[in-house]
Amino acid sequence: MxxxxxxxxxxxxxxxxxxxxxxxxxxxxxxxxxxxxxxxxxxxxxxxxxxxxxxxxxxxxxxxxxxxxxxxxxxxxxxxxxxxxxxxxxxxxxxxxxxxxxxxxxxxxxxxxxxxxxxxxLELPEPDPYARLSMPDEHRGILIGFAATAAGLLALAAVLFQFGFVRIAAIAAILSLASGYWANGGRRDHRVFSRQQGYAPEQPLAFSHAKHAGTLQIACLYCHYAAERSDAAGVPPLKVCMNCHKDVKRPKEDPNGVGEREIKKIVDAWERRADPAEKGIQWVRVHDLPDYAFFSHRVHVGNNVKCQECHGPVQTMERMRQAAPLTMGWCVECHRRPPSEAPAHWKRAGATLDCAVCHR
Ligand code: HEC
Ligand code: HEC
Ligand code: HEC
Ligand code: HEC
Ligand code: HEC
Ligand code: HEC
Missing domain, CATH: 1.10.760.10 (Cytochrome c-like domain)
Incomplete structure (x- = not known):
C-alpha cells in the first residue's frame, strides 16, 4: 500500500x-x-x-x-x-x-x-544582527581629547620657548601638531593599531559597494569568489571589473563626469596590463587581523554566516569601512552562541573556543 x-x-x-x-x-x-x-x-x-x-x-x-x-x-x-x-x-x-x-x-x-x-x-533576518555592530564613523570623545591635548601642548611649547628650553619646546610643538592632525580625522587614513572599528581609508579608485552590491544587486561572491573556497576573501582582479566595464563606460547618471573618470582608470590599467611597470589598482586594505590570529572565510561562509553579520550593511556603503571591532572578544562572543540563540540560516552554532585553533 x-x-x-x-x-x-x-x-x-x-x-x-x-x-x-x-x-x-x-x-x-x-x-x-x-x-x-x-x-x-x-x-x-x-x-x-x-x-x-x-x-x-x-x-x-x-x-x-x-x-x-x-x-x-x-x-x-x-x-x-x-x-x-x-x-x-x-x-x-x-x-x-x-x-x-x-x-x-x-x-x-x-x-x-x-x-x-x-x-x-535563506534571507537575512533584517537589521538586528548587525545593529549591534554599527558604530558611528567618528569616535567623538577621543577626537575632542586629542584636540584638547594639541592645544595644551602648543601652550606648553610657547611657555617653554619663552624660558629658553628650545629643544623641549620643539618636541612639544611636534607632538601638538601630531595630536591636531589625529583629531582632525587623520586616524581614518593612518592606522596605529591593527584593528579599528570605523576605519574607512580613501581608495585609489572610488569604487562604491552601494552602487554595485546595493543598486545593481551584484552578489558578493561574484567579485569575492575566493571567500567560498579559501581563508582570504580576496579583492577581485581587474579582469572581473572588465566583465562589465569593457562595455559600461559611464554610469547612466553622471552629472560631473566622476563616474566616467573612475571607470577610465580601470580600462587604462587593464589595457596596460602587459606593461611590467603597471601595478593595477593598489587597494588599501581595510580589515586586517594581527598575524598571530587565524581566520578563515571558507568555514564561516560554508556555514552560511552572512557577510553582513561580520562586515555590516556593505550594500549601503559608498566607501568601505570596518563595521565590526574584530577583537578576540567579538569572535568569541559569537562562537559562544548556543544553537537556540543562533540565526536559523546557520547550519551549525557553537563554534570553537580553543586557543590553539585561532592561534596556531
Ligand atoms: C556585473 C557588472 C559589473 C561589474 C563586475 C563591475 N561593475 Fe562597476 N558598474 C557597473 C554598472 C552597470 C555601472 C553603472 C551604474 C549606473 O549606471 O549608475 C558601474 C559603475 C561603476 C563606476 C562609476 C561610479 C559609480 O559608482 O557609478 C565605477 C568607478 C565602477 N563601476 C568600478 C568598478 C570596479 C573597480 C569594478 C571591479 C572591482 C567593477 N566596477 C565591477 C557594473 C559592474
Ligand atoms: C556573468 C553573469 C551570468 C551568468 C554566470 C549566467 N547568466 Fe544567464 N544571463 C545573464 C544576463 C546579463 C542575461 C540577460 C541577457 C544579457 O544581457 O546577456 C542572462 C539571461 C539568461 C536567460 C534568459 C532570461 C530571460 O528572461 O529570457 C536565461 C534562461 C539564463 N540567463 C540562464 C542562465 C543559466 C541557466 C546560467 C547558469 C548555467 C546562467 N544564466 C549564468 C547573466 C549571467
Ligand atoms: C563589483 C565587485 C564587488 C562586489 C559585487 C562586492 N565587492 Fe567587496 N570589494 C570590491 C573591491 C574592488 C574592493 C576593494 C576596494 C574597497 O575597499 O572599496 C572590495 C572590498 C571589500 C571589503 C574590504 C576589504 C578589505 O580591504 O578589508 C569587504 C569586507 C567587502 N568588499 C565585502 C563585500 C560584501 C559583503 C559584498 C556583498 C554585499 C561585496 N563586497 C560586494 C569589489 C566588490
Ligand atoms: C565571521 C565573520 C566574517 C564573515 C561571515 C565574513 N568575513 Fe570577511 N573578514 C572577516 C575578518 C575577521 C577579516 C580580516 C581577516 C584577516 O585579516 O585575516 C575579513 C576580511 C575580508 C576581506 C579583506 C581581506 C581578505 O580576507 O582578503 C574581504 C574582501 C572580505 N572579508 C569579504 C567578505 C565577504 C564577501 C564575505 C561574505 C561572502 C565575508 N567577508 C564574510 C570576517 C568575516
Ligand atoms: C557572527 C558569528 C561569528 C563571528 C563574529 C566569528 N565566527 Fe568563527 N565561526 C562561527 C561559526 C558559527 C563557526 C562554526 C562553523 C562550523 O562549525 O562549520 C565558526 C568557526 C570558526 C573556525 C573554525 C573552527 C574549527 O573548529 O575548525 C575558526 C578558526 C574561526 N571560526 C575563527 C574566527 C575568528 C578568528 C573570528 C574573529 C576574527 C571569528 N571566527 C568570528 C561564527 C562566527
Ligand atoms: C575564535 C578565535 C579565538 C579564540 C578561540 C581565541 N582567540 Fe585570542 N585572539 C583572537 C583574535 C582575532 C585576536 C586579535 C584581536 C585582538 O587583538 O583582540 C586575539 C588576541 C589574543 C591575544 C592578544 C591580546 C590582545 O588583546 O591584543 C592574546 C594574548 C590571546 N588572544 C590569547 C588567547 C587565549 C589564551 C585563548 C584561549 C583561552 C584565545 N586567545 C582564544 C582570536 C581568538
Missing amino acids: KLGLLILVFASGPLRAEEDGGDFQRYAAMFQQKCAKCHTVGLGDRVGPDLKGVSKRRERKWILDFIRKPGDFLDSDKTAMELLKKFNKVRMDELNLNEADAAGLLDYIDAASEGPVGPQD
Missing part, C-alpha cells in the same frame, strides 16, 4: 527532475555554482534577470539554445538583444554546457519557480 502511494506520488509529480532526486540535487548544486552569481529564482533581478517562470515567458527550445550559446543570440536574436540592453550591456557568460546539462538546469529552474528550493531563499 505504502509503496503504491509512493509510486503514485512519483508518477504524478509535475517535474521531470523529481523522478530522479539525485539529478535534482546535482542541478541545484550546478545552478548555485554556475548561475547563482548572476541569477536568482524568485528573488529579483541581479546581474541577469530573475529566472522565476522563465519557461512561461519563452519557448523551451529558445531557452535551452540561449543557455548553451548566449553569445550567438546576443549578437543576432531580437529578444536577446533587448535583454542585453536592459541588463546594462552585461553579457551572460559562455559556460559551454552540453545539451543534457542545459535541460537539467532548466528543469531545476522550473522546479524552483514553483516554490522555495535551495539555499538561496
Whole structure:
C-alpha cells in the first residue's frame, strides 16, 4: 500500500527532475555554482534577470539554445538583444554546457519557480544582527581629547620657548601638531593599531559597494569568489571589473563626469596590463587581523554566516569601512552562541573556543 502511494506520488509529480532526486540535487548544486552569481529564482533581478517562470515567458527550445550559446543570440536574436540592453550591456557568460546539462538546469529552474528550493531563499533576518555592530564613523570623545591635548601642548611649547628650553619646546610643538592632525580625522587614513572599528581609508579608485552590491544587486561572491573556497576573501582582479566595464563606460547618471573618470582608470590599467611597470589598482586594505590570529572565510561562509553579520550593511556603503571591532572578544562572543540563540540560516552554532585553533 505504502509503496503504491509512493509510486503514485512519483508518477504524478509535475517535474521531470523529481523522478530522479539525485539529478535534482546535482542541478541545484550546478545552478548555485554556475548561475547563482548572476541569477536568482524568485528573488529579483541581479546581474541577469530573475529566472522565476522563465519557461512561461519563452519557448523551451529558445531557452535551452540561449543557455548553451548566449553569445550567438546576443549578437543576432531580437529578444536577446533587448535583454542585453536592459541588463546594462552585461553579457551572460559562455559556460559551454552540453545539451543534457542545459535541460537539467532548466528543469531545476522550473522546479524552483514553483516554490522555495535551495539555499538561496535563506534571507537575512533584517537589521538586528548587525545593529549591534554599527558604530558611528567618528569616535567623538577621543577626537575632542586629542584636540584638547594639541592645544595644551602648543601652550606648553610657547611657555617653554619663552624660558629658553628650545629643544623641549620643539618636541612639544611636534607632538601638538601630531595630536591636531589625529583629531582632525587623520586616524581614518593612518592606522596605529591593527584593528579599528570605523576605519574607512580613501581608495585609489572610488569604487562604491552601494552602487554595485546595493543598486545593481551584484552578489558578493561574484567579485569575492575566493571567500567560498579559501581563508582570504580576496579583492577581485581587474579582469572581473572588465566583465562589465569593457562595455559600461559611464554610469547612466553622471552629472560631473566622476563616474566616467573612475571607470577610465580601470580600462587604462587593464589595457596596460602587459606593461611590467603597471601595478593595477593598489587597494588599501581595510580589515586586517594581527598575524598571530587565524581566520578563515571558507568555514564561516560554508556555514552560511552572512557577510553582513561580520562586515555590516556593505550594500549601503559608498566607501568601505570596518563595521565590526574584530577583537578576540567579538569572535568569541559569537562562537559562544548556543544553537537556540543562533540565526536559523546557520547550519551549525557553537563554534570553537580553543586557543590553539585561532592561534596556531
Ligand atoms: C556573468 C553573469 C551570468 C551568468 C554566470 C549566467 N547568466 Fe544567464 N544571463 C545573464 C544576463 C546579463 C542575461 C540577460 C541577457 C544579457 O544581457 O546577456 C542572462 C539571461 C539568461 C536567460 C534568459 C532570461 C530571460 O528572461 O529570457 C536565461 C534562461 C539564463 N540567463 C540562464 C542562465 C543559466 C541557466 C546560467 C547558469 C548555467 C546562467 N544564466 C549564468 C547573466 C549571467
Ligand atoms: C556585473 C557588472 C559589473 C561589474 C563586475 C563591475 N561593475 Fe562597476 N558598474 C557597473 C554598472 C552597470 C555601472 C553603472 C551604474 C549606473 O549606471 O549608475 C558601474 C559603475 C561603476 C563606476 C562609476 C561610479 C559609480 O559608482 O557609478 C565605477 C568607478 C565602477 N563601476 C568600478 C568598478 C570596479 C573597480 C569594478 C571591479 C572591482 C567593477 N566596477 C565591477 C557594473 C559592474
Ligand atoms: C563589483 C565587485 C564587488 C562586489 C559585487 C562586492 N565587492 Fe567587496 N570589494 C570590491 C573591491 C574592488 C574592493 C576593494 C576596494 C574597497 O575597499 O572599496 C572590495 C572590498 C571589500 C571589503 C574590504 C576589504 C578589505 O580591504 O578589508 C569587504 C569586507 C567587502 N568588499 C565585502 C563585500 C560584501 C559583503 C559584498 C556583498 C554585499 C561585496 N563586497 C560586494 C569589489 C566588490
Ligand atoms: C565571521 C565573520 C566574517 C564573515 C561571515 C565574513 N568575513 Fe570577511 N573578514 C572577516 C575578518 C575577521 C577579516 C580580516 C581577516 C584577516 O585579516 O585575516 C575579513 C576580511 C575580508 C576581506 C579583506 C581581506 C581578505 O580576507 O582578503 C574581504 C574582501 C572580505 N572579508 C569579504 C567578505 C565577504 C564577501 C564575505 C561574505 C561572502 C565575508 N567577508 C564574510 C570576517 C568575516
Ligand atoms: C557572527 C558569528 C561569528 C563571528 C563574529 C566569528 N565566527 Fe568563527 N565561526 C562561527 C561559526 C558559527 C563557526 C562554526 C562553523 C562550523 O562549525 O562549520 C565558526 C568557526 C570558526 C573556525 C573554525 C573552527 C574549527 O573548529 O575548525 C575558526 C578558526 C574561526 N571560526 C575563527 C574566527 C575568528 C578568528 C573570528 C574573529 C576574527 C571569528 N571566527 C568570528 C561564527 C562566527
Ligand atoms: C575564535 C578565535 C579565538 C579564540 C578561540 C581565541 N582567540 Fe585570542 N585572539 C583572537 C583574535 C582575532 C585576536 C586579535 C584581536 C585582538 O587583538 O583582540 C586575539 C588576541 C589574543 C591575544 C592578544 C591580546 C590582545 O588583546 O591584543 C592574546 C594574548 C590571546 N588572544 C590569547 C588567547 C587565549 C589564551 C585563548 C584561549 C583561552 C584565545 N586567545 C582564544 C582570536 C581568538
